[in-house]
Amino acid sequence: MTAPKISVIVPAFNHEAYIVDALHSVLAQTLGDLELIVIDDASRDGTxxxxxxxxxPCLRALRHDDNRGAHATLNEGLGLARATSGHPQLRRRLPPRTA
Known part of the structure; x- marks a missing residue:
């Protein structure tokens, strides 16, 4: 299995209100050769x-049982990333053709 060209890592904590829209904006990118790593850091809502x-198939989702904090969660995602370049965080939406 070849490594994707880009990894997008999304640490999430209580982001139920916008996480689906944010993830769909990544998956809609025209590059196509990417992996999306999402780590739920023990959210207490419906994230x-x-x-x-x-x-x-591009989405890899993990969930923590205990909150570890944004930095630890982001570092975990970076350790899981298979691409040589990446976008470390996504707050809301990416415009088309960002990647």
Whole structure:
């Protein structure tokens, strides 16, 4: 299996309100050769259920049982990334053709 050209890492904590829209904006990128790593950092809202509602082969979703904080979660995502370049964080939406 070849490494994707780009890895997008999204640490998430209580982002139920916009996580689906944010993840769909990544998956809609025209590059196509990417991996999307999403780590739910023990959210207390419906973030994990929202993440699991998305079915895409590019998506890798993990969930912490205990909150580890944004930096630890981002570092974990960087350790899981297979691409040589990446976009370390996504707050809302990416415009088309960002990647």
């Amino acid at each position: 994990w259920d929202a993440i699991q509602s998305i079915r895409d």
